[in-house]
Amino acid sequence: xxxxxxxxxxxxxxxxxxxxxxxxxxxxxxxxxxxxxxxxxxxxxxxxxxxxxxxxxxxxxxxxxxxxxxxxxxxxxxxxxxxxxxxxxxxxxxxxxxxxxxxxxxxxxxxxxxxxxxxxxxxxxxxxxxxxxxxxxxxxxxxxxxxxxxxxxxxxxxxxxxxxxxxxxxxxxxxxxxxxxxxxxxxxxxxxxxxxxxxxxxxxxxxxxxxxxxxxxxxxxxxxxxxxxxxxxxxxxxxxxxx
Amino acid sequence: xxxxxxxxxxxxxxxxxxxxxxxxxxxxxxxxxxxxxxxxxxxxxxxxxxxxxxxxxxxxxxxxxxxxxxxxxxxxxxxxxxxxxxxxxxxxxxxxxxxxxxxxxxxxxxxxxxxxxxxxxxxxxxxxxxxxxxxxxxxxxxxxxxxxxxxxxxxxxxxxxxxxxxxxxxxxxxxxxxxxxxxxxxxxxxxxxxxxxxxxxxxxxxxxxxxxxxxxxxxxxxxxxxxxxxxxxxxxxxxxxxxxxxxxxxxxxxxxxxxxxxxxxxxxxxxxxxxxxxxxxxxxxxxxxxxxxxxxxxxxxxxxxxxxxxxxxxxxxxxxxxxxxxxxxxxxxxxxxxxxxxxxxxxxxxxxxxxxxxxxxxxxxxxxxxxxxxxxxxxxxxxxxxxxxxxxxxxxxxxxxxxxxxxxxxxxxxxxxxxxxxxxxxxxxxxxxxxxxxxxxxxxxxxxxxxxxxxxxxxxxxxxxxxxxxxxxxxxxxxxxxxxxxxxxxxxxxxxxxxxxxxxxxxxxxxx
Numbered sequence: 221x222x223x224x225x226x227x228x229x230x231x232x233x234x235x236x237x238x239x240x241x242x243x244x245x246x247x248x249x250x251x252x253x254x255x256x257x258x259x260x261x262x263x264x265x266x267x268x269x270x271x272x273x274x275x276x277x278x279x280x281x282x283x284x285x286x287x288x289x290x291x292x293x294x295x296x297x298x299x300x301x302x303x304x305x306x307x308x309x310x311x312x313x314x315x316x317x318x319x320x321x322x323x324x325x326x327x328x329x330x331x332x333x334x335x336x337x338x339x340x341x342x343x344x345x346x347x348x349x350x351x352x353x354x355x356x357x358x359x360x361x362x363x364x365x366x367x368x369x370x371x372x373x374x375x376x377x378x379x380x381x382x383x384x385x386x387x388x389x390x391x392x393x394x395x396x397x398x399x400x401x402x403x404x405x406x407x408x409x410x411x412x413x414x415x416x417x418x419x420x421x422x423x424x425x426x427x428x429x430x431x432x433x434x435x436x437x438x439x440x441x442x443x444x445x446x447x448x449x450x451x452x453x454x455x456x457x458x459x460x461x462x463x
Numbered sequence: 464x465x466x467x468x469x470x471x472x473x474x475x476x477x478x479x480x481x482x483x484x485x486x487x488x489x490x491x492x493x494x495x496x497x498x499x500x501x502x503x504x505x506x507x508x509x510x511x512x513x514x515x516x517x518x519x520x521x522x523x524x525x526x527x528x529x530x531x532x533x534x535x536x537x538x539x540x541x542x543x544x545x546x547x548x549x550x551x552x553x554x555x556x557x558x559x560x561x562x563x564x565x566x567x568x569x570x571x572x573x574x575x576x577x578x579x580x581x582x583x584x585x586x587x588x589x590x591x592x593x594x595x596x597x598x599x600x601x602x603x604x605x606x607x608x609x610x611x612x613x614x615x616x617x618x619x620x621x622x623x624x625x626x627x628x629x630x631x632x633x634x635x636x637x638x639x640x641x642x643x644x645x646x647x648x649x650x651x652x653x654x655x656x657x658x659x660x661x662x663x664x665x666x667x668x669x670x671x672x673x674x675x676x677x678x679x680x681x682x683x684x685x686x687x688x689x690x691x692x693x694x695x696x697x698x699x700x701x702x703x704x705x706x707x708x709x710x711x712x713x714x715x716x717x718x719x720x721x722x723x724x725x726x727x728x729x730x731x732x733x734x735x736x737x738x739x740x741x742x743x744x745x746x747x748x749x750x751x752x753x754x755x756x757x758x759x760x761x762x763x764x765x766x767x768x769x770x771x772x773x774x775x776x777x778x779x780x781x782x783x784x785x786x787x788x789x790x791x792x793x794x795x796x797x798x799x800x801x802x803x804x805x806x807x808x809x810x811x812x813x814x815x816x817x818x819x820x821x822x823x824x825x826x827x828x829x830x831x832x833x834x835x836x837x838x839x840x841x842x843x844x845x846x847x848x849x850x851x852x853x854x855x856x857x858x859x860x861x862x863x864x865x866x867x868x869x870x871x872x873x874x875x876x877x878x879x880x881x882x883x884x885x886x887x888x889x890x891x892x893x894x895x896x897x898x899x900x901x902x903x904x905x906x907x908x909x910x911x912x913x914x915x916x917x918x919x920x921x922x923x924x925x926x927x928x929x930x931x932x933x934x935x936x937x938x939x940x941x942x943x944x945x946x947x948x949x950x951x952x953x954x955x956x957x958x959x960x961x962x963x964x965x966x967x968x969x970x971x972x973x974x975x
Contacts, residue, residue, distance in 0.1 A: 325631045367612065376610055379615050386619050386626075390575075394629035398573060404579030407564065408618065410509035411583040415590040415611055422593065423604035 221345040228261050228365055231352040232304055233311050236385070237357035238367055239377050241307040243299030245290040252377055253283040255358055256409065259384050262324065262354055263396045264347035271402045278406045282413030289420040290373055299374075300364070307361050314360045315353035319435025322349030352392025372423045376416030464513055465507045466523050466570040469531060470563040473501045477587075484553060484595050491546060494555035496779035497538035501562060505531035508884075521570045525836025526949040530781055531566045533944050534694050537788040538562055539568040539754075540937045544792055544930040547922075548799035550592065554683075557591025558690040560584060564947040565698045569970055574709075577702035577970060581695060582618025585666070588690040589614060589787065592683050604681040610691075613665050613675045620662035621703065624655050626640030628710040635710075648714065653721040656711050660765045664701045667696040667758035668751075669732040680751030689788040692754050697780040700761055704773055726766040726849050730858045734757025737864025739860030741871070745804045746794045749868060753790065753830070757783040760842055760862055766849030775841035775848075779950035782838035786829035786945050793822050796930045801887045806872060811880030813873065815889050816930040820876060825938040829945040830865040837948025882949075892928045893921075935956055963970045 221308035235254025242248040256279025260272055260305025267275075269444050300307055323344050390397065397405065476497025484490035495763030508531055512523030542555040564584030568577040589610045593603050627633055634652060663669075668676025680688055704942050711718075761783070764776025797819055798804050801812060814819035832839035846859040922929065 248883060310779065328631050357616060366615075372604055372608060375611070382619065383615065386622055390622060390626035393626045393631075394633075399574065400519045400571065401576045401579065403517065404576045404583070405569075407583040409578045411586045411613060412611075415586045415607070419592060419604050419607035419611065420593050422607065423601055426604065428602035 222264070222347060224348050225262065225347055226262065226345055228258050229354040232258050232262060232388070233315055233357045234247040236354075236361050236381050237307045237311050238405050239333050240383060241300040241302070241304035245287075245373065248377055249283050249290070250374075252286070252380060253280065255381060255384050256280070256282060259358075259388055260402075262347075262351045262388055263391050265396070267396065267399065267402055271406075274406050275402065275409075279411050280407060282417075285417040286373065286376055286420065287414055289417050289424060293415045311357040311361050315357040318356040318389075318392065320342055320347045320354035321356075321372060322346065324350045325393065348392045349394075350392075351388045351425075353400075355385045355388025355390070355392055357385070358382075358422060372416055374412065374421035376398040376420060379412050379416060380409065383409055410463075465504055465509070465512050466521050466527070466531075466566060467516065469501060469504045469508070469512060470567040472497060472502040472504055473559045473566075473906075475529055475564030476500070477556045477561075478564065479556070480559065481556030481587075481591050481594075482550075483554060487551060490556065491552045493587070494542060494552060494559065495539075498542055501535040501559065502532065502539055505535040505566070508532075508934065509935055515739060519571050519573055519576065521567070523570060526777075527566070529944065529947075529949055530698075533781070533785050534562050536940055537694070537785070539581065540933045540940075541686045541689065541788065541792055541795070543686060544795055544933040544937075547926040547930040547933075549686050549721070549930075550684035551796050554588075554592045554690065557588045558687065560591070561690045561695050565695055569698055569701060570717055572705075572970075574702050574706035574746070574970070575622060575629075576708075577620050577705075578621035578699070581699045581702060582621075583612060585614050585618075585691055585695040586611065588687060588695055589679060589683065590688045596684075600827065601683070601737065601780070606678060609675055609678055610682075613672065613912070614795075617662045617666035617699065620658055620665070621660075621699070624658045625706065625740065627651070627655055628706070632713050633710070649716045649718070652711055652714055653715045653718050655722070656707060656718060656721050656765070658682035659703045660707060660728075660762065663700050663762065663765070663943050664758075665700045667761065668755055669728070669758035669762055670735050670755060671728075671731075673736070673752075673755045674731075674756060677748065677751050680747045680754075681745075685747065685750070685791055685798065686752075688750060689784065689791045689878055692713070693784040693787055693791075696758070697761075697784045700764075700780055701777060701892045701970040704764060704776055707765060707768060708770070708773055718768075719916070722766050722849070724753055725762060726851075729759045729762035729766060729859070730850060730854070730861075732756060732762065733858055733864075734759075734861045737868070739866040740751075740853035740864060744806050746798055746806070746872075747804065748807075749806075749872070750787070750790055750794050752785055753865065753868065756841040756864060757787065762844055763849035764856075766845075767859065769848065772845065772848045774949075775844040778837045779841040779845060781949055782829070782836075782941075782945035785941035785943075786826060786838075786938075787919075787941070789826040789829065789934070789941035791817065791932035792937040795824055796822075796927070796934045799930065800889065800927045802883050806875055807859055808883045809872075810878040811884045813876030815834050815880055815884045815887065816891075816931065818928065818935060820873075822931065822935040822938045823873060823876070826931070827865065827869040827913060829938070829942040830869060831863065832945065836946045838945040841948070847859055893924045 232255050238251030238253060239248050242251060257276050260275035266272060358381050362378045362385055365374045365378025366382045371380050421430040476493060480490050480497060481496030505528065508523040508528040509826035510524050514521045538558045542552060545554050546552040564580040571577060590607055592606050596603055629635065632651065634648065665672040676692055679691060733756055736759055738751035740756060743749055743752060748757050752906060761780050763778055764772055769835040797812060800816060801809060803809060832842065842862055843859065846855045846862065850858050
């Protein structure tokens, strides 16, 4: 077991739980920063400095964008209904399952050494196992906000947890991605974060301060809405010189 | 090198055009220059382009040139129409970003890179235009969230399948070429195929994942629909098709149940998508559901794993996306010209605007197809190969639904003109009234100073005619691509062999 990698995996998992369960925007985004900033280190061997730098900077940039959107007003719709203890238990359970899966995969890999009789349980915490464990934990705790988050910020946090979780799980299952795939993933994280921040910005500038804000209210409002889309720009207002 | 150059032009240029759209003239200038450059660079893509980049090979091909050139030209022409009569060009920057990432994704053999890049580009193309919708409020934010989730879900499903394929339990490691297919591996192969096809269903908006596509068609400016539901989704399907050919096909597992399920879902999309396009009255929904129907036919390419079927799927995808770009351009200009969106209010549109009528006929010709066209042959082969007889005849008959739903629009257009149509400006060119007063008596400097003003006035007065001309060009390009297809680009064309990086060709050229 590599203690540094184990610490990183623990920090990523804790960050995912904080991001998914915190009702404070600041705490949720700190948790997200842990996941996005430390996730790229959860691989052995580490990617090149340029790739690693790009991934970390992108993670910080995404968190900054979301913070810029959420900073000026109270963030709404954040927080898990289960609470952080339940989210932690779920994350821990999934992480243990991830380690077990990684051990199973290692045993079917052609050419893999057979485990000796005196192996310690900690030997199961290989870099692949840690990546798979942290990835699955992040993915699972991010699913609920990603799918059912009524507000843009909560959905953004959930989607980014799911994306980063899947990337880590992919690292655990199939080894580290190549350099260009890392950059593709980097672009995906950046676009998801930017798109979500944009939607959160549109949502924030149009929401009156006194409006009900919990997810249930939002979902009820959504289900009651008809199929009519938002107002399309009036073609008559368009002209050759601009909008 | 030209592929990289295209990405290097389109992605930053599109981003700059998007970010500066708050100052429309600057944003439009950047977007226009980028679009023209993208067309020029796309035309130079060739089969000899192979550049090692970050551990893989970025390679061009004749098929990729066809796709990139058509995609770039459609963006430029649709962008022009959008500037003249639509959202003012809000779709130009995001569409260019989608073009850059999409072409880059199609130029590499690794499906993981392709799925990641196409998802990123699709998000940019779909969500970007929402930022500049006038008066965007909480309803727009809700629509944005509903677009975000399926796009991300599709990308993640694709990445998950790629991760499984490359893992120790994937076919590359677990399959024994001399011992037949292990039952457990066959089950895993079937699940892998279903996961990728589910990703394609979600990404293309095929039934039963069609709701988001319908919302997209009604929520975003029409010019953004081809970039998101058309080109980006087709690129995604091409990458998925390449992955299936490389990962699933070599195992030679029968996968009867999985193929049957895919055929049923595809047939449902063909039947119900066509039916919905016939029943809906507003143009955006007709456009959206016609794309849903096309997605159903494209899904049939996953129903049988054969090189000729895969090639037919590629021809169909590219041809239909090009044709539906023409339909989107027609919808954009028609809606702006007559200021109505419902068919019941569009009586006599073809009599009022012969240019739009010509555009529509070209689009209809491409959508219905004629014997000898690549898409016509592809549609026949896909239904025949993937659907059991005699049901294939029903599906093939349903695939000719454009005859009905486009024919209905044309019949309405030839009817007596409605008040809305009669009261519109129309698309007839206006050649008089732009010369400033005192032109003949004025001094040369005064005349020179007045020319730009007169030019702007002429463009403003003829904006509907110019937009209709753009739409006609898009329709003609679509008809050409639907006729020629990818030009038999499915030949085995292994790339990167000399460079020792990969043994696969790009998704455009086929995975085998």
